[in-house]
Amino acid sequence: MADSVRILGFAGSLRQGSYNRSLLRAAQAAAPEGMTIEVFDLISVPLYNADVEAQGDPEGVAAFKAAIRAADGVLMVTPEYNHGVPGVMKNAVDWASRPPRDAPLGGKPVGIIGASPGMTGSARGQSQLRQAFEFTGSYGMPQPEVLVFRAHEKFDAEGKLTDEATLKYLGAYLVALKAWVLRFRGS
Helix, strand or coil: CCCCEEEEEEECCCCCCCHHHHHHHHHHHHCCCCEEEEECCHHHCCCCCHHHHHCCCCHHHHHHHHHHHHCCEEEEECCCECCECCHHHHHHHHHHCCCHHHCCCCCCEEEEEEECCCCCCCHHHHHHHHHHHHHHCCEECCCCCEEECCHHHCECCCCCECCHHHHHHHHHHHHHHHHHHHHCCCC
16 A cells, blocks of 8 residues: 555663563554554663774664664654663664665655653653754654653553553554654655
8 A cells, every 4th residue: 555654663672571662562553554663672672883894784783773774763662761861772773874875764755653650751861862964864754742650550561552542542652753764655
């Protein structure tokens, strides 16, 4: 279908039980018709090191870059650690920004969502992540935002998003993300 989109989603937390991994699974389940969200696990992406890069991308990095290139858009699901973007997420962006003139994130439409037990719902982490797009040339969707605050009250013990208002807002966000990605198709 001409209006279908493939999204690559990844969470900036390596912990299996993280709220952000759970939010990514909820996004997969809530994807509107014509949108598929493939999940990439960042566990296989080592810390960025230019010496390693000079030898060729490690297998996990090559797979990550190929997955971004194959997608129509990207969905980054970020926690917030110490009022900022976590190292796992920043590291993923660093690898995906290489090489600078042919980076997988270059010209790619991107959505950012996040969850946190705190009251700001990853707002600072999301803001810092958007700053990296100035270098990568990615098109970050400015609105709407999904900032899941008090996440420990919105997911059950198995990691299922149970808060109806958040589910509804996530669904509306994904519809907007689909439209955002379609805006950039062919550019």
